[in-house]
Amino acid sequence: MLESYTGAAILLLIATAIAVGMVVATTILGPKRQFADKMEPFECGESQLVSPYQRFSVKFYLVAVLFILFDIEAVFLFPWAILYKKLGLFGLIEMMVFLLILGVGLMYVWIRGGLDWE
Amino acid sequence: MIDDILNFLDPYWWLIIGVVKAVIIAVGLLSTVPLLVWLERRLMGRFQVRLGPNRVGPLGLGQALADAIKLLFKENIVQSSADKFLFYLAPAVVVFTAIVTFSAIPFGEPFEVGGESIGLWGANLNIGLLFIFAVSSMGIYGIVLAGLSSNNKYSLMGGLRSSAQMISYELTLGLSALCVVLMSGSLNLYDIVKSQSDMPYAIPLFPAFVLFFIAGVAETNRAPFDLPEAEQELVAGFFTEYSGMKFAMFFMGEYINMITMSALITILFLGGWNSYIGFDIPILVFAFKVFLLLCVFIWLRSTFPRIRYDRLMTFGWKILLPTSLVTMLAYSAIKVLVIDA
Numbered sequence: 387m388l389e390s391y392t393g394a395a396i397l398l399l400i401a402t403a404i405a406v407g408m409v410v411a412t413t414i415l416g417p418k419r420q421f422a423d424k425m426e427p428f429e430c431g432e433s434q435l436v437s438p439y440q441r442f443s444v445k446f447y448l449v450a451v452l453f454i455l456f457d458i459e460a461v462f463l464f465p466w467a468i469l470y471k472k473l474g475l476f477g478l479i480e481m482m483v484f485l486l487i488l489g490v491g492l493m494y495v496w497i498r499g500g501l502d503w504e
Numbered sequence: 505m506i507d508d509i510l511n512f513l514d515p516y517w518w519l520i521i522g523v524v525k526a527v528i529i530a531v532g533l534l535s536t537v538p539l540l541v542w543l544e545r546r547l548m549g550r551f552q553v554r555l556g557p558n559r560v561g562p563l564g565l566g567q568a569l570a571d572a573i574k575l576l577f578k579e580n581i582v583q584s585s586a587d588k589f590l591f592y593l594a595p596a597v598v599v600f601t602a603i604v605t606f607s608a609i610p611f612g613e614p615f616e617v618g619g620e621s622i623g624l625w626g627a628n629l630n631i632g633l634l635f636i637f638a639v640s641s642m643g644i645y646g647i648v649l650a651g652l653s654s655n656n657k658y659s660l661m662g663g664l665r666s667s668a669q670m671i672s673y674e675l676t677l678g679l680s681a682l683c684v685v686l687m688s689g690s691l692n693l694y695d696i697v698k699s700q701s702d703m704p705y706a707i708p709l710f711p712a713f714v715l716f717f718i719a720g721v722a723e724t725n726r727a728p729f730d731l732p733e734a735e736q737e738l739v740a741g742f743f744t745e746y747s748g749m750k751f752a753m754f755f756m757g758e759y760i761n762m763i764t765m766s767a768l769i770t771i772l773f774l775g776g777w778n779s780y781i782g783f784d785i786p787i788l789v790f791a792f793k794v795f796l797l798l799c800v801f802i803w804l805r806s807t808f809p810r811i812r813y814d815r816l817m818t819f820g821w822k823i824l825l826p827t828s829l830v831t832m833l834a835y836s837a838i839k840v841l842v843i844d845a
C-alpha cells in the first residue's frame with residue numbers, strides 16, 4: 387500500500403530540489419551590479435511615497451470567509467458522493483436539507499450586497 | 505554477476521520504480537514547458553497574422569531554450585525593502601506545488617516488466633482527486649507571498665486579486681468535479697477513467713464539463729481571467745519586482761498548471777486514454793487530448809479580451825457557483841432516483 391506512494395514521495399523531493407536549485411542558480415549566475423536607485427521598489431520612475439501596507443477593501447476578507455464556508459461544504463459533499471449508494475434516498479434528502487441551509491445563507495449574503503463589487 | 509545485482513536489488517525494486525517514474529515525470533514536465541511556450545507564441549503569431557518566433561533553430565524551436573538560458577544569466581534584483589526570505593520562497597513554492605500536483609495524474613494502462621506491474625502514474629492514490637485539489641490550491645501561497653514580500657503596491661494588489669479569484673473559482677471547480685465523483689463512485693483517477701470506457705463524461709455531464717473548464721481556466725490565471733497580471737493597471741501584478749529566473753519560475757508554474765489542468769479535464773470528462781475509435785496506443789491518445797485542450801487554452805487567450813475585476817467576481821459568485829450547485833444537485837437526484845432506483 388505504502389509503495390504506491392513512493393513515486394509521489396520521490397517527486398516531492400525532486401520538485402524541492404528543482405525549485406531550490408533554480409532560485410540558487412539564478413542568484414549565483416547572474417551579474418551583480420547594484421546601486422541605490424536600482425534597489426528601490428518599482429513606482430513608474432518615482433520614489434515610493436507611502437507604504438503599500440495599508441487598509442484594503444473589506445470585500446477580500448468577505449470573499450475569504452465565504453470561501454471557507456463553501457469549501458467546508460464541498461468537503462462534506464465529497465464523502466457523501468462516494469457513499470451515496472449506501473445512503474440512498476435518505477442521504478440525498480439529508481444533503482438537500484444541508485445545501486438548502488447553505489443556499490439560504492448565500493441568498494442572504496447576495497441580498498445584503500456582500501457579493502457586489504463596486 | 506547480473507543475478508547477484510538483481511538479487512541485491514530485489515527488495516528495493518519498488519524504490520527503483522518510484523525513482524524512475526518521478527524522474528521521468530519531472531524531466532517530462534520541465535521539457536514540455538519550453539515546448540508549450542514555443543507553441544503558444546507560434547499559435548498566437550498565426551492568430552494575429554504574423555509569423556511568431558522563427559529565427560532560432562528549425563521553426564524557431566530553439567527560442568524557448570535561448571530564453572531560458574538568457575533568463576538564467578540575468579541579474580537577480582531583490583529590492584532593498586523587500587522581505588528577502590519570503591521573496592525567495594514564493595517562486596519556489598509555485599514551482600514546487602505545480603510539479604507535485606502532477607504526480608497523481610495517471611496517463612495510461614499499467615504494463616508488465618519482469619512480473620512487476622508498472623503503472624503510468626507517479627502514484628495511484630485512492631484520493632487522487634482530493635490530492636490534486638489540495639496540493640494545487642497550495643500554489644496560492646506562492647502568489648500571496650510574492651505579493652506580500654515585494655513591498656510594492658502593484659504586487660500587493662495583484663496578489664490580493666489573484667488569491668480572491670483563485671479561491672472563488674475553486675468552489676466551482678470542486679462542485680463540478682463532484683458530478684464526476686457521483687457518476688463514477690470513486691476519487692481514484694484511474695478508476696474514473698476506467699468507468700468511462702463506453703462514453704466520456706463530457707456527454708452526459710456536459711454542463712459540469714463546461715463549468716469545470718471555465719473554472720479551470722480561471723484557476724490557472726489564464727486569459728480572459730488573467731487579472732493578477734493586468735498590465736494596464738498593475739504593471740505585472742504580483743511578480744512586478746521579480747527578475748531573471750525567479751520571474752520565469754512564475755511562468756513555469758503557470759504552464760505546468762495548464763498542463764495539469766488539461767490532463768485533469770481529459771481524465772475527468774474526456775475519457776482519459778480511451779480513444780473510442782479503436783486506436784490502441786493509450787499514452788498517445790492521452791497526449792493528443794491534452795494537446796488539443798492546451799491549444800484551446802491558447803485559442804481562448806487570443807480571442808477574448810480580459811474581463812473587468814468586479815465582473816470576474818460577480819461571474820464567479822453569482823453565476824458559476826449557483827449554477828454548479830444546482831447542476832450538482834440535479835445530477836445527484838437523477839443518480840439516486842433514476843439510475844440507481
